[in-house]
Amino acid sequence: MSYEVIRYRPELAAETAALHAQLFGLGTEASAAYLRWKYEQNPYLDAPLLYLALADGVVVGMRGAYGTGWRLDGERCVLPCFGDTIVDPEHRNRGLFPRIMRFALRDLERRGHAYAINQSAEPITVLSSLATGWRAFGPPVLMRRRSRIEHTSRRRRSGFPVRTARRVRRRLRPGRSVFERLDRTGPGLPAPADLARLLDGPGPDGRLRHVRDAEYLSWRLADPVAEHRVVVAQSGSDVTACLVLKTMRGNGRAVIADWAAETPEALAAVIEKTLRRARFADVAFWSGSLDDATRDALHRIGFYDVDHGMRVSLLLRATDDRPAGDGWRLGGVDLLAPAAWELRLIHSEREFV
Numbered sequence: 001m002s003y004e005v006i007r008y009r010p011e012l013a014a015e016t017a018a019l020h021a022q023l024f025g026l027g028t029e030a031s032a033a034y035l036r037w038k039y040e041q042n043p044y045l046d047a048p049l050l051y052l053a054l055a056d057g058v059v060v061g062m063r064g065a066y067g068t069g070w071r072l073d074g075e076r077c078v079l080p081c082f083g084d085t086i087v088d089p090e091h092r093n094r095g096l097f098p099r100i101m102r103f104a105l106r107d108l109e110r111r112g113h114a115y116a117i118n119q120s121a122e123p124i125t126v127l128s129s130l131a132t133g134w135r136a137f138g139p140p141v142l143m144r145r146r147s148r149i150e151h152t153s154r155r156r157r158s159g160f161p162v163r164t165a166r167r168v169r170r171r172l173r174p175g176r177s178v179f180e181r182l183d184r185t186g187p188g189l190p191a192p193a194d195l196a197r198l199l200d201g202p203g204p205d206g207r208l209r210h211v212r213d214a215e216y217l218s219w220r221l222a223d224p225v226a227e228h229r230v231v232v233a234q235s236g237s238d239v240t241a242c243l244v245l246k247t248m249r250g251n252g253r254a255v256i257a258d259w260a261a262e263t264p265e266a267l268a269a270v271i272e273k274t275l276r277r278a279r280f281a282d283v284a285f286w287s288g289s290l291d292d293a294t295r296d297a298l299h300r301i302g303f304y305d306v307d308h309g310m311r312v313s314l315l316l317r318a319t320d321d322r323p324a325g326d327g328w329r330l331g332g333v334d335l336l337a338p339a340a341w342e343l344r345l346i347h348s349e350r351e352f353v
Helices: 010-024 028-040 096-110 123-130 148-156 162-172 192-199 214-220 264-278 292-300
Strands: 003-007 050-055 058-072 075-087 115-118 135-137 141-146 208-210 226-235 238-248 254-261 282-287 314-318
Touching: 003 096, 010 028, 010 050, 010 058, 010 075, 028 058, 028 075, 050 096, 058 096, 075 096, 123 135, 123 314, 141 292, 192 214, 192 238, 192 254, 226 264, 238 264, 254 264, 264 292
Parallel strands: 075 115, 254 282
Antiparallel strands: 003 050, 050 058, 058 075, 058 208, 115 314, 135 314, 141 282, 226 238, 238 254
8 A cells, every 4th residue: 555645735625524533533524624723724824734644545644733822032933733643543553653743844844943842742642752852841730629519429429319419410411511600690702802911921031931812812712622711800990810711512521721810819719719600510720830839729729639641741842853952942942941831721722631
């Protein structure tokens, strides 16, 4: 069988969506919408960076790299972020994944991208990437909090009264939005420009921070397979904290994808108030970089640390074959120093941690 690796072509859109749907559990139409949104409508790249493996002309593998925008002390750069790794089961163990990656990295280098990242690597991808020149940052901070619903559900399995068990099942049944209860008080989504003013952060601090401007947020919040809600806490006319909540459609669980707060106590207060209103069955908090004061504040309101397994916050690689020891730097910043990055879930396509 003859294999070929190519850049994505529009005439292969239907085949690519069918492969994506087959292995990611989405319908073909949903996969097509997701791929258009992620790669063709991305605000940072003019052309989709999708790399396809063909077997006798048929799409049997893909690897995507969507654009992410970063700010370093006022200067901006674009880093391609790899995701959507798919090889049809009938064509695995034939060296297709490394072949796609070699082609993709050469293409990114030709296009002027010195570095590439991955913010959603599964453990098997982490291991294969480390063996081919990538460097890992991690582990991320992963915390969860069990709600009263989950506690009740556990008690139900131990013989809790039937009437209460039925109420729990109704509340947890599939097809209902995890944000249904929260929506009754209408947090909704602020205009992207207003949200950008809340999230785009303080002035220069010597770290690479993801750009959260109105253009980016308009694109991110239009993700066709995810739902987002924004909660804002105010004291008079002053905003004290802001949360961005995310769930994958049909998932039934929520994650705090991004936040801004004057103090760790203000962040904990808005989370506590939101969880009392929303009564999520399960809520997670993920951060690639979290200070001790914020972590302690979350512990005080009932969050507990979770074993992250082999997950990492970030994978980084130079697109050429230059080893890490030769210095991977942007704007004078050492990219291999974990403290050089501020990492949040909102700029990853990670589904749920």
